[in-house]
Each structure stands twice: as structure tokens, then as C-alpha cells.
Amino acid sequence: MDLKLATCFIAVDDHDKALAFYRDVLGLEVRNDVAFEGMRWVTVTTPSQPDVEIVLEPPLADPNATDADRQAMAELMAKGMLRAVIFRTDDCDATFERIRAAGADVLQEPMDQPYGVRDCAFRDPAGNMLRFNQPRNK
Numbered sequence: 001m002d003l004k005l006a007t008c009f010i011a012v013d014d015h016d017k018a019l020a021f022y023r024d025v026l027g028l029e030v031r032n033d034v035a036f037e038g039m040r041w042v043t044v045t046t047p048s049q050p051d052v053e054i055v056l057e058p059p060l061a062d063p064n065a066t067d068a069d070r071q072a073m074a075e076l077m078a079k080g081m082l083r084a085v086i087f088r089t090d091d092c093d094a095t096f097e098r099i100r101a102a103g104a105d106v107l108q109e110p111m112d113q114p115y116g117v118r119d120c121a122f123r124d125p126a127g128n129m130l131r132f133n134q135p136r137n138k
């Protein structure tokens with residue numbers, strides 16, 4: 001059996017701000033921008049892994065969600081409690097400087113981790129934590 005990651009989802013509360021970050025700062029390519037039932041989904045990919053899609057979706061992509069559920073999701077998002085993705089980079093320090101220079105919210109400057117990577121972390125415009133790691137040479 002050959003399994004590969006195809007798609008992951010990141011909740012965003014403002015697709016235009018998310019696009020400015022994921023496309024313009026991180027350099028991801030937009031594949032789809034779809035509106036449906038008053039909601040919007042934007043699919044982006046990295047140029048080096050075009051077969052792995054990241055879908056920027058509404059915080060609660062369910063037209064039947066209750067107001068209480070929507071409020072709970074908005075509160076979790078505001079606290080940065082929703083998870084996102086970890087990107088791999090070949091130069092953690094250069095990646096950090098590029099993203100910081102664009103004004104992103106820094107959570108962690110580059111540092112060597114005991115589990116074998118050098119990494120840094122930011123919040124995207126919706127508050128999701130994004131990590132960028134570089135495998136260390138053994």
C-alpha cells in the first residue's frame with residue numbers, strides 16, 4: 001500500500017489576509033478559489049510539492065452549524081488554539097528573516113531542537129501556528 005498526504009485544512013477568518021500571507025509572503029501557488037453557500041475555500045500548494053494541497057477554509061465550514069458552535073470556533077481561533085502545518089525548509093534562518101521582514105507575528109526565533117531540527121514559528125493572520133523546520137546534519 002502506498003499512502004501519500006493529499007490535502008490538509010487550515011481555518012482562516014479572512015481569506016484575503018490569508019492569501020496575502022500564504023501566497024505573497026510564503027510563495028505558495030493558488031490552485032482554486034471557490035465560493036459556495038456563502039463560504040469560501042482557497043487551495044494553495046508549494047511549488048516543490050504541487051500534489052499536496054492546503055485548503056484555507058472557513059473556521060466552521062458547515063452551513064448548518066449553530067450560532068453557539070460558530071462562537072466557540074471563533075473563540076478558539078482567536079486564542080490560536082487551532083493547529084496548522086509544519087513546513088520543511090532548507091534554510092530556517094533565511095526563511096525566518098523573510099517571514100519576519102513581511103511583518104508576521106513571531107512566536108519563536110530559529111533554534112536547534114533536541115528532536116533533530118532547527119525551527120522557528122509564526123502565527124498566520126488568523127492566529128494559526130506555523131512552524132518551519134530544517135533537519136540538522138547529524
